[in-house]
Amino acid sequence: MDKKLTLSLNSNIIESAKHYAKSNNISxxxxxxxxxxxxxxxxxxxxxxxxxxxSLSGVISIDDDFDEKEEYTQYLIEKYK
Incomplete structure (x- = not known):
């Protein structure tokens, strides 16, 4: 159920909002x-x-000292040689 609401806003904001709504085809x-x-x-x-x-959780084990960023960097270096 829709109800009416009266708001008091800055007139510049109202005009900007009206322009935005119109340009986006929304009331x-x-x-x-x-x-x-x-x-x-x-x-x-x-x-x-x-x-x-x-079910896939825990399938892969990774060493504690594994550096994802370093591995990814190396992958990119090899890929774009």
């Missing part, structure tokens, strides 16, 4: 509704790990 009301919705939206739960990913 000013929908623009503000979308913005307020994004501000007040509760964070969604992080996605659950799928059974496939769980």
């Amino acid at each position: 000013l009301s929908k623009l503000i509704e979308s913005y307020l919705g994004s501000l007040t939206k509760k964070e969604e739960k992080k996605s659950e790990i799928t059974p496939l990913v769980k």
Whole structure:
């Protein structure tokens, strides 16, 4: 159910918002509704790990001194020789 809301805003902001809404083919009301919705939206739960990913967990063992950045650098050097 939609309700009316009266806001007091700086006139420059109102004009800028109207221009933005018009250039994006959206009403000013929908623009503000979308913005307020994004501000007040509760964070969604992080996605659950799928059974496939769980089954793959621990398949590869990496040495404690393994340097990912160094290995990637070496990979790029070889790739672009």
